[in-house]
Amino acid sequence: MDFNDMKALAFEIKSLHDKAEIYSKNNEYVYTDVYKTWIKEYNNLLDKYNALTSLSLTHMSYNIHDLSSTQKTVRSATVEFFLNTLSSLIGKIESDIETYRLKMAEEKIAPHQMRKCFKLGIDGCPINPQYHRNKIFIAMPFSSEYLDSYNYGIVPALNALGYEYYKADNEITNKDIMCKICQQIQACKMAIINISGLNPNVMLEQGLAYGLGKPVIIIKDKSTNATSDLGSIEYIEYSHAGDLREKLLKALDK
Known part of the structure; x- marks a missing residue:
């Protein structure tokens, strides 16, 4: 996993989330064509995530039940689900980033040393004592x-x-x-x-x-x-x- 690529991906997904959230708040309806572009963007970002993590998370799709009776707009519950899915993925990526950061910090800390300084609250010992x-x-x-x-x-x-x-x-x-x-x-x-x-x-x-x-x-x-x-x-x-x-x-x- 590339640390910088994951951070960049998290930023892209947050941008999509914010764009969708602002649009849905400022418009009475979310049109189906707009929602389709969101789905496409999300799936493209999901492909990046799967490539970085070697996972196979499933693409998002929609069906007739996600749309209004006219099929021109998207139900509000569908939009809410979409935003929640984005938030969940953002949270997962942030957790992956933190886990990776801690792993890298652990690998730099010699086995005989403190994993975390109890006085300064930082990873490792700033004095770096020799064994x-x-x-x-x-x-x-x-x-x-x-x-x-x-x-x-x-x-x-x-x-x-x-x-x-x-x-x-x-x-x-x-x-x-x-x-x-x-x-x-x-x-x-x-x-x-x-x-x-x-x-x-x-x-x-x-x-x-x-x-x-x-x-x-x-x-x-x-x-x-x-x-x-x-x-x-x-x-x-x-x-x-x-x-x-x-x-x-x-x-x-x-």
Whole structure:
């Protein structure tokens, strides 16, 4: 399907619709000869549509029941049907155009990236982050309470297995914080999410990771009760940093 040809066709059909609508409103009767020219124009446009889409929509025709008793004019119900048929075809073409546009946009978006920016509402990610197959995104509360789990649990496990990793507060930039986080989740192979304390920001990052189709390892300390929504999802529960390190090594080594 040619995008520009479809747009041009939609314009032609709208022009026919507007012409027929204006004529029928400004004249007491629609004469049969006039209606015949409309039918011919419509069928010509339908042939173009069928050629562009490889469909075989049936031509429009008329019979004696569509005409008045004198057969010189067309019944008002027939004119209304004609206009509605044009409107339906216009709607179908506009839907085809939008479907094609979205398909083309999807094909340009790398599989690891956002299909649509949740902040700007545009297709894809304007930052266009590159994928790093050996990099892991780490989400956890920005609190000293959990530093040991990071420094002596997560980091040693990742270093031992040769992974790169990213934690948002380890990088100081002037970027919007959510854009920075979203960019890094897109770029990473997988995510480790520490839901200890049930921090809402961490939960959002977890949702982004799942939405982007990233493998996710959820971890939490023993003092945090998992929410009911996570009840059926496997997670790692740890009692101290050393315990977390050993459990992460086993999980990541799989």
